[in-house]
Amino acid sequence: MHHFADRLTNRISQLSNPTVVGLDPRFSQIPEFIKAAALIRHGKTREAAAQSILEFNKGIIDAVCDVVPAVKPQIAFYECYGWEGFRAYEETIRYAQRKGMIVIGDGKRNDIGSTATAYAEGHLGQVAFFDGLVSILDTDALTVTPYLGSDGIKPFVDQCQKYGKGIFVLVRTSNPSAEEIQSQAVGDHLMDEHVASLVESWGREAIGENGFSAVGAVVGATYPEEAKILRNLMPNQLFLVPGYGAQGGGAQDVKPCFYPNGTGAIVNSSRGIIFAYKAKEKDEKSFAECAREAALEMKEDLARLF
Amino acid sequence: MHHFADRLTNRISQLSNPTVVGLDPRFSQIPEFIKAAALIRHGKTREAAAQSILEFNKGIIDAVCDVVPAVKPQIAFYECYGWEGFRAYEETIRYAQRKGMIVIGDGKRNDIGSTATAYAEGHLGQVAFFDGLVSILDTDALTVTPYLGSDGIKPFVDQCQKYGKGIFVLVRTSNPSAEEIQSQAVGDHLMDEHVASLVESWGREAIGENGFSAVGAVVGATYPEEAKILRNLMPNQLFLVPGYGAQGGGAQDVKPCFYPNGTGAIVNSSRGIIFAYKAKEKDEKSFAECAREAALEMKEDLARLF
Numbered sequence: 001m002h003h004f005a006d007r008l009t010n011r012i013s014q015l016s017n018p019t020v021v022g023l024d025p026r027f028s029q030i031p032e033f034i035k036a037a038a039l040i041r042h043g044k045t046r047e048a049a050a051q052s053i054l055e056f057n058k059g060i061i062d063a064v065c066d067v068v069p070a071v072k073p074q075i076a077f078y079e080c081y082g083w084e085g086f087r088a089y090e091e092t093i094r095y096a097q098r099k100g101m102i103v104i105g106d107g108k109r110n111d112i113g114s115t116a117t118a119y120a121e122g123h124l125g126q127v128a129f130f131d132g133l134v135s136i137l138d139t140d141a142l143t144v145t146p147y148l149g150s151d152g153i154k155p156f157v158d159q160c161q162k163y164g165k166g167i168f169v170l171v172r173t174s175n176p177s178a179e180e181i182q183s184q185a186v187g188d189h190l191m192d193e194h195v196a197s198l199v200e201s202w203g204r205e206a207i208g209e210n211g212f213s214a215v216g217a218v219v220g221a222t223y224p225e226e227a228k229i230l231r232n233l234m235p236n237q238l239f240l241v242p243g244y245g246a247q248g249g250g251a252q253d254v255k256p257c258f259y260p261n262g263t264g265a266i267v268n269s270s271r272g273i274i275f276a277y278k279a280k281e282k283d284e285k286s287f288a289e290c291a292r293e294a295a296l297e298m299k300e301d302l303a304r305l306f
Numbered sequence: 307m308h309h310f311a312d313r314l315t316n317r318i319s320q321l322s323n324p325t326v327v328g329l330d331p332r333f334s335q336i337p338e339f340i341k342a343a344a345l346i347r348h349g350k351t352r353e354a355a356a357q358s359i360l361e362f363n364k365g366i367i368d369a370v371c372d373v374v375p376a377v378k379p380q381i382a383f384y385e386c387y388g389w390e391g392f393r394a395y396e397e398t399i400r401y402a403q404r405k406g407m408i409v410i411g412d413g414k415r416n417d418i419g420s421t422a423t424a425y426a427e428g429h430l431g432q433v434a435f436f437d438g439l440v441s442i443l444d445t446d447a448l449t450v451t452p453y454l455g456s457d458g459i460k461p462f463v464d465q466c467q468k469y470g471k472g473i474f475v476l477v478r479t480s481n482p483s484a485e486e487i488q489s490q491a492v493g494d495h496l497m498d499e500h501v502a503s504l505v506e507s508w509g510r511e512a513i514g515e516n517g518f519s520a521v522g523a524v525v526g527a528t529y530p531e532e533a534k535i536l537r538n539l540m541p542n543q544l545f546l547v548p549g550y551g552a553q554g555g556g557a558q559d560v561k562p563c564f565y566p567n568g569t570g571a572i573v574n575s576s577r578g579i580i581f582a583y584k585a586k587e588k589d590e591k592s593f594a595e596c597a598r599e600a601a602l603e604m605k606e607d608l609a610r611l612f
Contacts, residue, residue: 024421028434035436044436076421079385080428082396082442087389108451111414112481112548115330115382122386128334130341130350136388145414145451147476149483170453175418177455184500186490191497194490242418 003208004141004166005216005238008102009263011069017299018262020104020240021064021291022270023073023092025053027081029275031284034059050084053077056287057092060274063288064295065099070140072104072240072268093139104240105139108170110152117155119144124167125159141166143218143240146195153202153215160214161206166238167215169199171230174220174243192226196233203236212238212264219257221249221267227256231264239265244298245272251301262306269298309514310447310472311522311544314408315569317375323605324568326410326546327370327597328576329379329398331359333387335581337590340365356390359383362593363398366580369594370601371405376446378410378546378574399445410546411445414476416458423461425450430473431465447472449524449546452501459508459521466520467512472544473521475505477536480526480549498532502539509542518544518570525563527555527573533562537570545571550604551578557607568612575604 012018027049035052042048061071071092078089093103109119118127123142126133144156144167156167172182172192182192189197196217203215213236219227221243231239239257243249244267257265272279276294277287318324333355341358348354367377377398384395399409415425424433429448432439450462450473462473478488478498488498495503502523509521519542525533527549537545545563549555550573563571578585582600583593 026424026434039436046440046442049435074417074421074424076415076417076424076428079392080424080433080442082428083389083393085428085442086385086392090388106417108415108417109382110451111380111382111412112479112553115380118332118380118382118386122382122388122391127386128332129355130345134352136352136386136391145416145453147451147453147487148479148481149486149488151481151483173418173454175454175457177457180455180504181453181497181501182455184492184497186492186497191487191490191492195487198486247418 002164004160004164004214005212006208006210007164008070008166008238008266009210009212011102012266015067015069016303017068018266018302019068019295019298020070020072020266020268021060021068021273021295022106022268023057023060023071023274024077024270025056025274026077027052029278030056031287033285046081046084049081050088053081053085054088054091058095059288060291061096061099061101063292065101067292067295067299068101070102070104070266071096072106074270075105075107090137093137102140104141104143104168105137106143108143108145110145110148112148113151113155116152120156120159124156124165125163141168143168143170145170146198150202157202157206157215165214168218168240169215171195171199171217172219172223172226174222174247174249178220193229193233196230199237200234207236212236216240218242221253222247224253224256231256241265241267245269251305255305258305267302273298308470310466310470310520311518312514312516313470314376314472314544314572315516315518317408318572321373321375322609323374324572324608325374325601325604326376326378326572326574327366327374327579327601328412328574329363329366329377329580330383330576331362331580332383333358335584336362337593339591352387352390355387356394359387359391360394360397364401365594366597367402367405367407369598371407373598373601373605374407376408376410376572377402378412380576381411381413396443399443408446410447410449410474411443412449414449414451416451416454418454419457419461422458426462426465430462430471431469447474449474449476451476452504456508463508463512463521471520474524474546475521477501477505477523478525478529478532480528480553480555484526499535499539502536505543506540513542518542522546524548527559528553530559530562537562547571547573551575557611561611564611573608579604
């Protein structure tokens with residue numbers, strides 16, 4: 001069972017590209033020709049909505065899989081179409097993995113220990129079945145929330161260790177109101193720094209050959225000063241960095257998340273890549289081509305940092 | 307559109323029972339005869355696992371629907387069986403609502419604003435469809451996490467207002483390690499008290515006729531001293547109280563969550579009700595009967611408080 005952080009960092013280094021494409025298939029922005037085809041095949045049903053999402057994702061994955069090491073489907077945009085949407089999520093995971101990509105499920109899941117175990121088993125490990133265990137979602141990694149403390153994290157770490165998977169714990173999110181809780185002073189530190197120390201301790205037993213832990217951290221690109229502090233507090237954590245592109249973060253803003261040698265972080269872009277055809281004002285039929293172009297531009301933008 | 311908090315408090319008062327049954331259908335504890343029947347119909351498939359969960363839930367719902375106002379399915383135990391499990395979650399919601407029960411989805415969801423909108427629309431409101439909007443999960447309420455601040459909560463409050471739905475924000479969870487983050491001192495208060503003040507402000511615009519907000523709070527039964535303080539900080543919040551029963555909380559422990567007139571809170575029990583046949587060492591075929599007995603015992607236990 002190959003260690004998650006080794007798999008991810010090796011793939012980043014093979015492709016010389018520390019980026020991840022966020023698969024956030026907002027229905028209203030999916031090209032009309034894809035939705036029209038689904039309507040013809042499935043009528044005006046939830047199935048047609050789910051198939052539109054899946055077809056769109058396949059186009060994006062095909063276009064970027066030899067350039068980008070990982071995708072990060074945001075589960076909200078799938079489960080908001082019910083079980084048909086959830087099936088499209090599963091099929092997206094399978095398709096991306098078949099194309100050689102690492103899949104980070106963005107679910108921000110968590111709960112008390114016994115429930116966190118169910119999430120960990122279902123997303124990353126294996127669940128109880130009739131006479132044994134079975135893999136279900138088999139994602140490579142999952143984002144999780146820290147608010148419940150260690151009890152909610154340990155079950156994930158167990159499954160990570162057992163099945164070569166990873167988690168990214170929310171430390172500093174990229175949204176403006178992150179400050180309301182994460183910037184509160186706790187002793188001499190901010191709350192997110194306190195969480196960072198916990199994350200560092202949770203990940204200590206799960207460090208791979210490349211020096212990074214299977215327990216990573218989400219650190220938004222929109223708070224570069226804070227990212228410097230967090231980089232020091234979590235030396236062995238891979239940072240999953242949202243907020244680049246559409247949310248306003250640039251290459252200089254993500255720089256503090258990396259080590260000077262260019263390791264230590266993977267930067268996400270969602271809308272900026274998958275809906276690039278809109279920003280570039282191109283025909284919707286070229287959505288995949290535009291996504292590839294945008295992914296290459298992002299790779300170059302980050303390459304200039306090191 | 308009737309206000310969620312009014313609907314819930316009215317139903318609690320009709321049944322004189324401020325409890326909610328947690329539908330946490332841990333596969334390994336579902337009676338063997340249910341699983342055997344599903345195996346015969348569906349073979350050793352994920353569908354058979356999902357059908358076992360659904361049949362078990364239907365038995366519990368039938369047994370308690372005239373005694374208990376609400377059920378709280380824990381989404382982890384459904385989605386850990388993939389899309390078939392997620393379908394069983396949807397079918398559980400529909401079945402419980404047809405039997406007159408209010409359904410609180412326990413998903414502890416949240417994200418940055420635009421993503422929180424997708425969760426809010428999918429779980430509580432309506433999502434974009436081919437030429438308009440459509441309801442998907444249509445749960446009555448959902449549990450959400452506070453770590454991202456207001457941005458992540460507002461989209462839920464919007465859907466609550468529009469569709470008569472509710473949310474319960476995690477303030478104090480019932481697990482032992484809750485203290486690692488929630489008991490950190492922030493100025494003169496603990497972190498959970500700071501979150502309580504935010505929750506109070508988020509709920510201010512959504513107060514119903516009975517004086518309670520559509521924005522409620524999760525406050526664990528396992529920290530009764532803290533619950534007293536939180537009750538004062540959140541006068542208009544309904545408390546959803548986990549931790550009674552299997553997690554160790556008793557009636558005296560949940561008392562501080564209530565007002566002296568018996569309003570203001572709804573207490574959850576999951577394992578203690580749905581798997582009562584195990585604790586009572588009864589035949590598994592009597593699982594529904596045992597659940598009803600346990601639900602009535604819990605109702606009496608709480609009635610003695612007021």
